[in-house]
Amino acid sequence: MGRVIGFELNSQEPEKAAEFYSKVFGWEIAEPKWDYWAVTTGKNVKPGIDGGIGRGPNDYPYGTRIQIxxxxxxxxxxxxxxNGAMIVREKMxxxxxxxxxxxDPVGLGFGLIQNKLKVSES
Structure with missing residues (x-):
């Protein structure tokens, strides 16, 4: 429980951000779904995480959040x-x-994710 599994980059110009990160770092950017572009940052030969670029909502228009x-x-x-956290968006x-x-209590934003389907660990 509690493993960082991704990141989210929020922007009011997500298309422009996606183009930037694709050109500069070679990230693979998927077609958008719900104003969210899934990002693959590289092959799974070295440690790292993937994430996404999204159109930032009114309560978080710009910034980076980890997904736990x-x-x-x-x-x-x-x-x-x-333990002092504030809820920005209730469970969706x-x-x-x-x-x-x-x-969190010092002002850092983060996301919590619970998968509906349990995948057996091999």
Whole structure:
């Protein structure tokens, strides 16, 4: 529980950001879904994470957030709140996962993700 599995770059010009990171770093940018462009930063031969570029919402128009995978998003939200976090976006449901955005006690934003389908670890 609690592994960083991705990042999110928010911009009001996500197309421009996607073009920049693709040209400068060679990142593979997927076609957008929900104003979100999935990003593959490289081959899985070295440690690293993938992420995405999104059109930043009104409450977070620009910036970078890490995405942390948890086993139970409801439990993680409760524990985070009890330890001083503020909820920016309550739990949202998507096809394959739940997502919520929080801010820690020192002002750093992060996302929590709970996958709906458990994948067996080999």
């Amino acid at each position: 995978e948890v086993d139970s998003i409801d439990e993680a939200i409760s524990i985070a709140k009890n 449901e998507f096809d394959d996962f739940y997502l919520a955005y929080l801010v």
